[in-house]
Amino acid sequence: MPEYPTQEASTETTQNDAGNGNIAAQTFTFHELASATKNFRPECLLGEGGFGRVYKGRVEKSGQIVAVKQLDRNGFQGNKEFLVEVLMLSLLHHQNLVKLIGYCADGDQRLLVYEYMRMGSLEDHLLDISPDQKPLSWYTRMKIAYGAAQGLEYLHEKANPPVIYRDLKSSNILLDKDFNAKLSDFGLAKLGPMGDNVHVSSRVMGTYGYCAPEYARTGHLTLKSDIYSFGVVMLELITGRRVIDTSRPTDEQNLVTWAMPMFRDQKRFPELVDPLLQGGYPAKGLSQAIAVAAMCLQEEASVRPLMTDVVMSLSFLTTTA
Template sequence: MGNCFGAQVQHVSGLSSVNSAQQASLATLKSAGSGGGIPWEGPQPHGPQDNGGSQEMRQVSASPGLPETGSSGGATSAHYLHPFTYADLKSATRNFRPDSLLGEGGFGSVFKGNIDERTFQPVRAGQGLLIAVKKLNPEGFQGHNEWLAELKFLGTLHHPNLVKLIGYCYEDDHRLLVYEFLSRGSLENHLFGRSRHTLSWANRLKIAIDAARGLTFLHDAQKPVIYRDFKTSNILLDAAFNAKLSDFGLAKDGPTGDKTHVTTRVMGTYGYAAPEYVATGRLTAKSDVYGFGVVLLEILTGKRAVDKNRAGGEQNLVEWATPYLADKRKWSRVLDQRLDGQYSLKGAQKAASLALQCLCQDPKLRPTMKEVLESLEPLLNPKELPKNLPSSTTTQIASSRPRHHPAVPSQDRKVAQTAQQEQKLIFYPKPSSNAFRLPSPQHIAAGKQGSDNVSPYRSPLRVSPMVRQ
């Protein structure tokens, strides 16, 4: 452990170069949008699933219906994506009116809506299935590439701990994505929002385990995926506090064959990005492990990764907390005081030690997500939980198999607007004069469309002080 926080990684310049936008045909997607949906084929994980489900992988039929998992709760690699018209989504969200707004971000805005569960047609508020509709802002920070990445990854990967993509809208200049609705919103809301209820120790562990399962699934797929933007605002919760990863706009295909990393522009969120990735642009699965360590630290402390309202030496959570985590006599000082001692001291110590390992400066010393998951799961054993934990809570969190509830990204607006706290580590060149065209579904499914291609509709983001331009 002593080697984890040695010499500081030197920052380097010259990371702003990007690949030019690929010129691919729109015709196939347009025709699909006017007819049936798109059945997606994608990478499958190998080996047993960590959520206790079956190893069996099955393709979901390309007939109308919601994306679904296998009967045993395992992962599937394809599901039907429904092509919505803009008029239908406008009606489902009641003309995108303000009281339907769930949150806003660089991509655009997310609205709550209602559709019929069988026909997918819009219905009145309070009826049918709740959905979340993400509407692209053509002049926003993150545009076509994120929209394409969501289609590519959530259209081909299906797991209980990944948010379900129900469908999409590609019509004229409109770009929208339709997700299941997750009623409890983001982990960010519960840790840093104004909720009167403190997230219990057991539920914090459960959420961490679910998120670890999601990342493990991505990393262990036949075609590995690097999530690249793991943070509390991207972890959504259903009514039973089952956690799912959302927002795959920055996800990237992982290295294959003899390659050890993927070299790409620095993209992510300040405070969560791994130091070696920021310094060199080299992306690996261990970059996600670092981000997981930051989130696990936020879960333990109840503090944001970066908060300029804190005292100077405490603004960066990792820099403030790691000296305590490395000291066996002081590690408990970082724990969230709102827990009021309602946690297992032994379990909390193990979780704190795991966070420290994930935050090692040397990525080679960090555990894999599979190892992280194997370390976390035993902590939900009743013997590792507080003895005075209510039995109802124990029953709720003890199940390792997620329950499925209607869902879509729901976020507390004040908490969701974290631009003042988080700075994106993204470089964009000047908009190209060439028209940006979507790839065909075959290109998307085959992974030929890089998520780093630049759209002329996107505006430059603020550059983090961590990186020199």
Template sequence: MAYTLLRASSSMEGGAGDQKNGGNPVVVILAVITTLAVCALFLALLYYLYVRRKAKQNAQSFTGEPLSLPSSKPHAVELSDALVFSCKQLLVATDNFNEANVIGRGGFGSVYRGVLADGRVVAVKQLDQGSKQGDLEFQCEVKMLSKLHSPYLLRLIGSCSEQDQRLLVYDYMANGSLQEHLYSKGTSGSPPFLDWETRMRVALDSAKALEYLHEHVNPPVIHRDFKSSNILLDESFNAKVSDFGLAKLGSDKVHGLVSTRVLGTHGYVAPEYAMTGHLTTKSDVYSYGVVLLELLTGRVPVDMNRPPGEGVLVSWALPRLTDRKKLVPMLDPVLEGQYAMKDLVQVAAIAAMCVQPEADYRPLMADVVQSLIPLVKSSKNQGVKIVATTDLQHQVVTIHSSSIDSSSSGAGTN
């Protein structure tokens, strides 16, 4: 192009006598090289911008189709009718906190099965006495769950705060936690394995819980300790998210973040939060992705007893999620023959997006919900299928639900 312009200029001036000025081959070559270099840089810039745009579009849609946000606008939370119990009432309900009634243990206390005076079966959480963090968890749990209303969150019936006792009373969830089913021995007396359809229902229910917290509450609520042991199952295997002791109010600004002490459970904490203490709703999205990987693989988030390279679930699974040849072998063997390949690929794509190292590339939970809805068949009237065969047993791994705390002294902002 530069060479053509030079020739045109030369002919306009009519000069055979100007060949010494316009026909120097060195000048022509330099002009061509410069022009090509500028064009190459311009094309490289355009390609870079195109790649960035496509990456963002992929982060917003798993299927290539636009996904709509919830139609309802964010609303202020409302107060509930949570009751205040006396310590004596809950002592009677739990048979004086009899060890035989223990149905779970967490980082800050034990959970007991109890029966109230009116015959209702409940779960009573007794927080450790004298624990500063336990007292903070109690206050946060009461504050959060007395204001939040969703069928996908565990309902707080009431609480008790007398002397050194901090007690929380919840709806009783007959089938325990998701974690118990994923890492069951599959033998008589153990929780049964869940089939593919039930796992997808659990994935959808828990996604709707986070969607409610992030999109329907103003300011949004960040759970901060979302994990399989905090997803509880009722008698029909409907899932409800529990344990809001570490929950934090997020920023009401778009893409806003809050800076806070790093708390959570090893293996579920988003990398940017672990490194900087900057917390956003996308931190919960990462934790959700880890749980989705647990549902797919039947593996715990961190297990250093596995072969080298397989100890951390996310780093081991992420490159396999987009490779069909490697995707099927990584699945929980209990799921064999229960899924359609297109559904598996879709769920794997969702999981891969949720555990992206960069928070900006993770989807909104509203998008996750819309992507899961078509995969969950209407099976509520068909009953829940479970797999209780003893020939397919998970490797039994002891999971410690201890929390990560960046401040050993307990000082700092929650």
């Protein structure tokens, strides 16, 4: 696997690397992307993230349907996040990571072009779903967890140096038409510690509720910080609840705090299950899924499992056999 260019690389580096064939991403002009999204018309808007808006578009030359992320030009550190994302996704390739097709760096415009994920994000199908929307089945939920875990395993174990994703949450797990999960939004990703270092120090970023307690406290980021966030997503999949929900009673507003006491009492496991499943889940599968979430959410980072172990555990939960 090629060495990563430094995250502080300049735009010129990115474009030169692209020209040298190191980076597979295509370059687009701003005009091409404005035309693909009908001038960024509101009806093409797919969603808004921390760094800008995402539009559905159709590239005229190829006819390909894509998602175009237009970075907020007033965004703090926008150019750095843009470069991190282009470099990370150009060098990292896995079926459970969203594919970067290309980018645009015209003047002060910064846009990223990805494969279009037809089913949107996990959040769209799990949290606050409309009454006419069919809830995700237990096995679809486990399939999504397994796919997201494989994406993280690739970043942690196969990429060299390892990559800390840093912003795992249900809105960043995108789904294709068959509900295969792909991780998206690499603007906050960090290269992991190298040599004798055990952590990377960084300004605490990410999303409240998903951040590992030690990272929130110290700014020390490790691969285990991602494992904690994965545990939070597992809990969301099991419960159908938001990680922070101020509309609930005070003692139920923080998902992890509410769920933790139930981890120790198997008789209470059914209380954790999303009521929309209407009992449609295997008791043994539930116990194993809760065990995975509980292991990932341990307060002490060093005792959380490796992503490889999580992937192995989840591989048994995706089939009805």
